[in-house]
Amino acid sequence: xxxxxxxxxxxxxxxxxxxxxxxxxxxxxxxxxxxxxxxxxxxxxxxxxxxxxxxxxxxxxxxxxxxxxxxxxxxxxxxxxxxxxxxxxxxxxxxxxxxxxxxxxxxxxxxxxxxxxxxxxxxxxxx
Numbered sequence: 001x002x003x004x005x006x007x008x009x010x011x012x013x014x015x016x017x018x019x020x021x022x023x024x025x026x027x028x029x030x031x032x033x034x035x036x037x038x039x040x041x042x043x044x045x046x047x048x049x050x051x052x053x054x055x056x057x058x059x060x061x062x063x064x065x066x067x068x069x070x071x072x073x074x075x076x077x078x079x080x081x082x083x084x085x086x087x088x089x090x091x092x093x094x095x096x097x098x099x100x101x102x103x104x105x106x107x108x109x110x111x112x113x114x115x116x117x118x119x120x121x122x123x124x125x126x127x
Contacts (some may be wrong), residue, residue, distance in 0.1 A: 025119040033074050033085050037066035043099035050106045066092070 023031055041063040048054040070088045077084030 003070040029085060030071050030074055031079075033070040033088055034067040035097075036089055036092045039061055040096050040099075041066050041105070043096050045104045047099040050103060 041059065044062065045054060045059045048059070070085065070092070073083040073088050
């Protein structure tokens with residue numbers, strides 16, 4: 001079921017992306033930092049689902065709050081002529097890597113658990 005949702009999302013994203021207007025260069029930094037902040041929230045949400053403490057209110061507020069804060073930092077940095085948005089990128093990307101590591105470890109443990117049981121069963125059948 002989740003694969004169908006992912007497939008539909010990818011197809012819709014591709015169709016919308018091909019038919020949407022180009023974003024002006026002046027707004028590209030705002031969009032880039034907002035996407036990175038949103039991805040950080042998504043990876044955090046997946047991690048919290050794995051840890052079994054997901055809360056939709058926290059996810060929604062974090063999703064939009066992180067994106068808005070990152071955009072505001074970008075605006076402030078442009079007004080001060082300082083690349084403050086780089087600090088937000090470093091923090092968000094660092095957190096994404098930490099969350100990705102947690103997700104990866106979880107699925108590797110699941111994979112080892114599944115295939116480890118099959119090996120034990122095969123060894124016991126041979127004896």
